[in-house]
Amino acid sequence: MIAIVCLDDRNGMCFNGRRQSRDARLRREVLDMAGGSRLWMSPYSAEQFSREGGGTICVSASFLEKAGEGDYAFVEDRALAPFAEKLEKLVVFRWNRAYPGDRYFDLDLSDGRWRREEARDFPGSSHGKITMEVYVR
């Protein structure tokens, strides 16, 4: 499973049960990245992809359990640590902004088990600079 997350400056993901931010260009990046592979997400996340759509999006409340090898999983409102052993790769989109948070990314990317393989910036549809980082074991 290749997990995709969006984080603010404090590694936050959500506040009060709502995503910290959203960006149409970022969604396009996610869809392009997944290509023909399955892209799993929760019903909550599927709502923000409804405009773009896509035949490879698979929606399930238990999507992290269902995602298999080579599948992508877009994670907004779930803990990833329980699925750490399934992770082949991790894609982090950084908003480069501080937002309020009460759900935070729960993997430590500095524990020596992860190596940043790629990083690049791109302008979002409404965010000045989004940074995409790819981590591999």
Next chain:
Amino acid sequence: MKQRILSLLAALALLAALAAGCAAPAEQPLVTLEDLPAYSGAAYVAVNGNEPYFTQSEITGEGYEMYSDLDELGRCGVTCASVGPELMPTEERGNIGSVKPTGWHTVKYDCVDGKYLYNRCHLIGYQLTGENANERNLITGTRYLNIEGMLPFENLVADYVAETGNHVMYRVTPIFEGDDLVARGVLMEGYSVEDEGDGVLYCVFAYNVQPGVEIDYATGESWLAGEGAADSGDGLAYILNTGSMKFHDPACPSAADIKESNREEFTGSREELIARGFSPCGRCNP
């Protein structure tokens, strides 16, 4: 620490006249200081289960902004807006140094990010409604309140509006105890209109505190934590013009125009500067 017991009701000054959309019963406080937990390390805490207090009749998808008149002590009151793309600024932010909110002191501490304890804190952030030197929208707030407490919510709303084109009901209420000149914090409420709160929904209290520094909220005076009030801070900070022999508030627009060869920073008392032959700038009146 001369922490006052937060025992008095901080009835929120709710306006009725200017903006029917943000009116609320004047006698009915939304929240009191008694209801709020003491600061315990988090810059903000959820209030009312993170549900804002907007009533259905207050919610509108038409952009507007409202700032209360200053009270008899010169303090800011409730500010409210329906933030949409039509209100967001299109120009660079201007100077706000001419405004001196109640309790204002220009004072520096090494333990504060950027050194200056106090910022002129926008109640409704510049990035939302483009307000610059509006005295009805600026309070004396710590750097911590500004950056850790309020800015994340401003960013959340600004980016949501920019991305969706929707509106967000946005209300910020400074909460004072009694006749204090410095607010104990601000109640911040947000509600996205077109999607009925699916995108933005929060109700929080952000603390006007600064870790490592203690504050006398009655006056705005401050001192390092663990020291007495008599040991206060590093003194006030000024910018000197050794050519004109004027001294300025660091935020004074005139200070920015001083030639480098005539410019000096000074931390100490006003009286000391006057004794040295300097006189206060007539523009910023430090």
